[in-house]
Amino acid sequence: MSPSGGAEPAGAPAENPAENREGARDARIAAVIALLGILPEIGLAVTGNELAARWVIRIAIGVILFAAIYRPVRDRWRRRTAGRDRRLPRRLTSARRLISAMWPWLRMGAAGVVAGGMVLALVQIAPAGWQRLQGYVGQCPMPREIVLSVPSYDVEAFRLMAGEFTLDRCAQTRLKVVASPPVAGLLAALRSGWRSADESRLIGPRPDLLVVESRDIANLLGGDRGLVEDVGPIGHMEIAVGIPETLRNQVERETGGVTLDSVLRFYAEPGRNFARPDPLITGMGLMATSGLNARGVFRDPEAAEDKLRELPEEMGDAFWKDQADPVSLLCNLQRDYESRRNSLLRRSAFLLPRHVMDDYNKRTARFCPGGNQDRGRLWIPDIPSLATLDYRAVRPIWPDRESAGRSAAVRELAGWLRSRAVTPTPEAQPAPGGDVLAATMEAIRKREQRLxxxxxxxxxxxxxxxxxxxxxxxxxxxxxxxxxxxxxxxxxxxxxxxxxxxxxxxxxxxxxxxxxxxxxxxxxxxxxxxxxxxxxxxxxxxxxxxxxxxxxxxxxxxxxxxxxxxxxxxxxxxxxxxxxxxxxxxxxxxxxxxxxxxxxxxxxxxxxxxxxxxxxxxxxxxxxxxx
Amino acid sequence: MTRRRHPVWPFVVGFALTVALSAAPSLLNRAPATGCPGDPDEITVGAGYDDSMDRTQRAVINAWQERGRTARYVEISRIPDDARAEMAATDQEGRCPYDVLVLDVAHLAEFVANGYASPVELPHPASGFMATSVAAGQIGGTQYGVPFAADVPLAYSIGATDALVSRIWGGEEPGARPPGQALVQLDDYEGATVNLVEAIGPEVVPLLSDPGAMPGGAELRAVVEPRLEAWRTALKTGLIDGDSLEHSESDTLRAFRSAPLSAPMVMRHWPSVFRTLWLDDRFRDADDRLAFSYRPLPRGGVLGGSVLVISPKARDRAAAESLVEHLTTPEVQAKLFACGSYAPVLAAAYEVGEYETRRFTEALTCLRGDAENPESLVAEFADFAQTVRRAMDGALLRPQLPYYSRVSETFRACALAVLRSAGPRDLAFYDTFADRLQAAAAGRLPEESSACG
The missing domain is CATH 3.40.50.410 (von Willebrand factor, type A domain)
Structure with a gap:
């Protein structure tokens, strides 16, 4: 007798109660196994880790589910067709016999796949479960230390997010958020092992995850094979155009319909300026400049750079520090509001992250350290942003501390950051890369006056x-x-x-x-x-x-x-x-x-x-x- | 009827296939198994920035060599918590951790709990070391850190400040206001925690030392409230400089150095600043005598400093141990003290009068400098050394908790909230304070904001 339940003589299912009971038991077992087979999926959802066996497990679950419903469906079909001529063509009959012969093997193979998946899921889940248990009954196990490096002006925002990421009764990760070095020195820092120029010191803790402001910057860092691994986008940031309130009426009157182009051209005129964060320090300043060039506001990137350097040249040396990041730039607008220096800023359009400008407008008097003035507010016209930056995370590879566990934890962090990303407004244009960015960088470097x-x-x-x-x-x-x-x-x-x-x-x-x-x-x-x-x-x-x-x-x-x-x-x-x-x-x-x-x-x-x-x-x- | 048999081997094949497919990607993505970067005969030593004059610590470590082995001092950051993060970002499965760490004593328990520190034997007889430094290197009775540099605060005074010192650090009951002003460090960083512990006194240390038995609100209030209230009043009345709430060590030193010498003033600071004041002509009177004095804090200061920790994965443990032994010889300790202002962990290095007979030439050269009367400088330094030694004997150890930094942050946030308050806080506040300390000691994060009260 064939071991297969499908190999018994056709037309006899109802007449054999033992077979029926066995079939029902098989179906129940299959259903239980199918339910158990879902556990790995739950495990994957909990741990967030991708397993290569994911699809294999899914197929196995499918096979078992099929096994669970096959016999009842077949029996019902047989009852309906009882008495009819159910002779099948010879070819189908032999195929059916083959399937019947193979079926127990397939079913057991699928069960093995599911069991393997369950073991893997258990391996993944067990440490977390053990950690939770320990935390519940006593002291939490020690968390893994991860260093996250972000643009200097985003440190506070990422610290808040880090708090959410590690907010658990027993956090598995302890995040240290630090400010990245200037964007112009990032590649050199990676190449030198995060060391100072004379290699005598580290320039700070080496980051496990480095957040840069655009894919183009990530590509630049990834150009050297083996230095970093791109772990994908993690968010967006819009570079908006903000205008000091004092010039609002004039802009509305003279531009004859406020559009992004008309506002940019208004400020490209002599006697007016653009205020941007230093493009050698922040990727945001670099991409804002590239965004201006992509819109053809100036004749060429060199002309744009000449114009953009007018403001810091006129403001004096201290301003080079003030434009190191968006926050100090805005605080400069608020400080000494009546002074002549400041009147230069009041005639400038600010190219800054929209969320920073919104925050500044919401709490102008408390935004700057020691600030108590409610002056210097910005008008952010309802026009598309200059550009949208696609924040990207890269994982620097430090051979001395590379490990599978650390790599997985860092990817998990990147995935979590990605899940928190805010979708940009539909009309926002991606920041230009490629040739425009290359020409912009070339123009900036040509005019750099480093001492x-x-x-x-x-x-x-x-x-x-x-x-x-x-x-x-x-x-x-x-x-x-x-x-x-x-x-x-x-x-x-x-x-x-x-x-x-x-x-x-x-x-x-x-x-x-x-x-x-x-x-x-x-x-x-x-x-x-x-x-x-x-x-x-x-x-x-x-x-x-x-x-x-x-x-x-x-x-x-x-x-x-x-x-x-x-x-x-x-x-x-x-x-x-x-x-x-x-x-x-x-x-x-x-x-x-x-x-x-x-x-x-x-x-x-x-x-x-x-x-x-x-x-x-x-x-x-x-x-x-x-x- | 025959019982149906289920074939076993398809089950085994399916199981094996799943496990193999799961393991494949991690095997394929694994970084190439290269050796550790750098010279294989080199011991890497991770540390914070060495900002001492001439970077003495760095120079001493980089100069070491023995049978072809050398050492490389890797300075990580000036900010202690950044340096801690780099040291802690090492996994058990990582290949090449720092072989030796110059670790802040406050973090030793955390590193032991993480498995980043291995048990060590003291390279010299324990009786030669300062007892408090040895204790600071022990966790659960096992020695994990070899004492390297000690740090214990002193009260540096201009003018007569006995009454002021007793009032601020001596636990004296409020009474008539003593003359002068005190400078302390209460900015939101680890330095503020040790200032607050010194303000409250030694009784607070055992209260916070057992993560499983942290105090309740009433018990905590009974111990900490009287002294915190005394400090709150002192800040309010100006007995403690109000700017201290924003000051770290460098700010305090700057304020002390620029203070008029006519009014009494006392500064709580580490031994490392002695050299700066000692060699500053402004702090000399017409007869070339020191215009400031120094003494241990009356009820003990919190022990700082560093220990040397050997990684369980050190590539050459014997060489690492040899380096540690070298760094704790009396001669090296004397040089670090005299040239770099690192207070020694060996009793012998405090005997400055014996440097000459023991031929500690480099240390003596640093003490004498370009002085016209160098022996008087050596004598002054010898007196200072004995004061530091006395302070070491009465030093307080910080609670040795795996989650010390989290406990410290919580303790600081709540205690500073008291100092910044307009009036005394009620029992409900201390209940919250205690709840947060209990959670922090167990490594649990607070469910709300970390701000206290």
């Missing part, structure tokens, strides 16, 4: 008396830098009375935006106590360092062997002979005046200037040239 400053402090003990002046001077020098300038700090000293000068690198070259404050803070505990400085030897020792300007802060060692007045000729000779043509400023914080030969600007390349008279901003601006 590399090598700051050298006299580390001799006599400087202790002049510490307050030194701290003030260094503060002013650092303040005169733009966030994308580079600054390094070295201490020049002689370890003994007759020793040769040593250069101690306190801070390697890094962006002024991230390191400037640290350099000034360092002086808070600075206690110089070595031997007097020989400026000529210091210039020689620093000579090979790539830089645009060197500033030595010293008391000029009056009355000592290394007194600047005694070694003036040597200093001039060393400055003239050094490989770089970077000028050297000796900022005198001491009580004795600079030697006369070093005071005049006669192209010797080295100048001595009293600390009180040193106008760092003017001196540096003279040195800025497009690269």
């Amino acid at each position: 590399d400053l090598a700051l050298v402090l006299d580390g001799s003990g006599s400087m202790r008396r002049h510490r307050p002046v030194t701290v003030r001077s260094v503060g002013e020098i650092v303040e005169a830098l733009r966030p994308t300038d580079r600054v390094s700090l070295d201490i020049a000293r002689r370890p003994s009375r007759d020793g040769r000068p040593q250069i101690y690198p306190a801070y390697p070259p890094d962006l002024a935006g991230s390191q400037g404050g640290q350099v000034v803070g360092y002086l808070g505990q600075w206690t110089p106590r070595d031997w007097d400085l020989d400026a000529a030897s210091t210039i020689t020792a620093m000579g090979n360092r790539p830089m645009d300007v060197m500033v030595i802060v010293t008391d000029t060692s009056p009355g000592k062997q290394a007194d600047l007045r005694r070694i003036t000729a040597d200093v001039i000779e060393q400055a003239a002979g050094k490989p770089s043509d970077a000028p050297v400023y000796i900022v005198n914080v001491g009580d004795t005046e600079c030697p006369a030969a070093l005071r005049s600007d006669d192209r010797r390349g080295v100048f001595c200037v009293e600390a009180a008279d040193f106008d760092a901003a003017t001196a540096f601006d003279r040195l800025r040239e497009p690269r």
Whole structure:
């Protein structure tokens, strides 16, 4: 006898009660197995993990369900057709026999697939279940630490979201949200293993997930194979055009129907400006510029960049810091609202994230730290956004801490962020990439006027008396830098009375935006106590360092062997002979005046200037040239 | 009738197929099994930024070598919690963790619970170490961290501040207002937690040390309210500088350095700032004597500092242990103290008067500097060293909890809420305070906002 229930003689089902009972039992078992087979799906839904067996399991469930309903359907069909001629063609009969012979094997195979799926699901679910149980009865198991790096102006928003992601009685993940480095330095940071330029330090905790503001930026980072893995889009952000309320009537009157194009062209006119976050620091500023270029508001990307740089050039050096991110840009509009500087901003259109502008308008008086004014509100006309950014997540690959568990947790986080994404308004245009973005980046880089400053402090003990002046001077020098300038700090000293000068690198070259404050803070505990400085030897020792300007802060060692007045000729000779043509400023914080030969600007390349008279901003601006 | 047999092997094949197909993608996507990056003979040491003069800690570690093995000091961040995040973002299954961590003592219990720290033996006799530092490196009676640098706060004073110090840190009952003003650190960071623990006193430490037996609202209130109220009043009346609520260590030091020397003032700060004040001509009188004094906090300060932790997955454990042994020799500890202001964990390194006979040349060079009368400087530093040692003997350990940082955040948020309040808080507030502490100690996140009260 065939083991198959379908192999019994045709037309006999109702006459064999044992067969019927067995069939019913099989159907029940099949139904139970089918129900159990759903468990892996539930497991997958709970854990969010994709298994390769997903479709196999689904097919198996289908087979078992079919098995469950096959016999009742067949029996009903047989009862209906009882008495009729049910002889089948020979070919169908043999096929049916084949199926009947195969069926038990198929059914058991499917049951094996389901059992495998259940085991896999159990493996996935068990840790979470165990964790919940532990949390319920006692202390939660330790969560996995994940570092999430996001654009600087989005840190608070992502921290709030992180709170929701980890909001559970026992969170499996602990999220640390940190600000990303400037967009212009992201690729270099990834290539260098998230280290400083001299590779001596990490620039912060290495991110497990890095959020960038567009797919094009992600592609740029992903260009180097093996550095990152693109884990897909996670959200959208609209770059809207905001207009200070004071110009609202004029814009409405002169544009004759407010449209995106008419507003952009209105602000492209002379005497008006666009305020954007620095495109070398934020991807948002870069994409806003690209968005302007895509709409053909200006003749070409170079003309656009020239126009967009007018505002910071007119506003002065401090504004380069203010436009480092959207929040400080808006706070600048609110601060000193009546001043002349601010009138330049009041004539500008703001290209910023819509949600940041909305937040600013909702709580203008409380938006800025220390702000208590309700002035400087923006009008956001009901026109399409300039562009929509498709926020994207990439997973940097750090070979030393790569693991399957971490990778899965990071993907889960990316998936969760994706599920929270807000759908952009239908009329918003995607931010332009490709050629437009490439041309925009090229124009921005051509006009970049970065300055590399090598700051050298006299580390001799006599400087202790002049510490307050030194701290003030260094503060002013650092303040005169733009966030994308580079600054390094070295201490020049002689370890003994007759020793040769040593250069101690306190801070390697890094962006002024991230390191400037640290350099000034360092002086808070600075206690110089070595031997007097020989400026000529210091210039020689620093000579090979790539830089645009060197500033030595010293008391000029009056009355000592290394007194600047005694070694003036040597200093001039060393400055003239050094490989770089970077000028050297000796900022005198001491009580004795600079030697006369070093005071005049006669192209010797080295100048001595009293600390009180040193106008760092003017001196540096003279040195800025497009690269 | 024969019983139908169900074939077994299709079941086995289906089962195996499913498991194999599930495992395939992870096998295919697995990162190529390359070796750990960097030099295989190099011990990697993860740490926060070393901002000491001349980065002494970094220099000492980078200079170590033994039988072809070297060490590389990886500075992670200036912000302690960022450095902790990088150190903690290492999984058990990750291939190449930092071999050695210079870990803040506050996080040791967390790292032990995560399995990132392995038991160690002290490289020198325990009697040579400062007892509190050894205790700070133990979790559940097992030594996981070898003491590396100690930190215990002192009260730095300008003028006569005995009464002020007793009032602020001595647990003295309110009375007539003493002259002067105190500078503390109460910005929302870990530093504020230790200030608050010192404000309340040693009795709060055991109260928070058992995650399974955190106090109830009434018990908590009985211990913390009197002193928190005293500090709230002191902030209100200006006995404690109101700006302290926004100050971290650097702000406090700046305020102290620029304060007039005519009015009494006391600053709670770490031993690391001594050098800055000691060598500042402003803090010298006409006879070249120090114009400020220092003393341990009357009821003990909270022990800070760091321990050396060896990863269970260290590539060369013997070399890592050898490095740890080197870093805890008296000579290295003396150099770190004299040149980098890291308070030592070895009793011998506090004996500055013996540096000469023990030939601790580098440490002495740092102390003498360019001074015309270097021996008086050495004598002053020796006196300071003994004060730090006394402070170490009476130091308080922070609660050693796996979820310490979460407990600390919660404790700080609620205690600062008291200090910022217009008046005393009621029992309901302390009940909430206690509930949040209990949840935090068990690792549970609060269901509402983390703000307290």
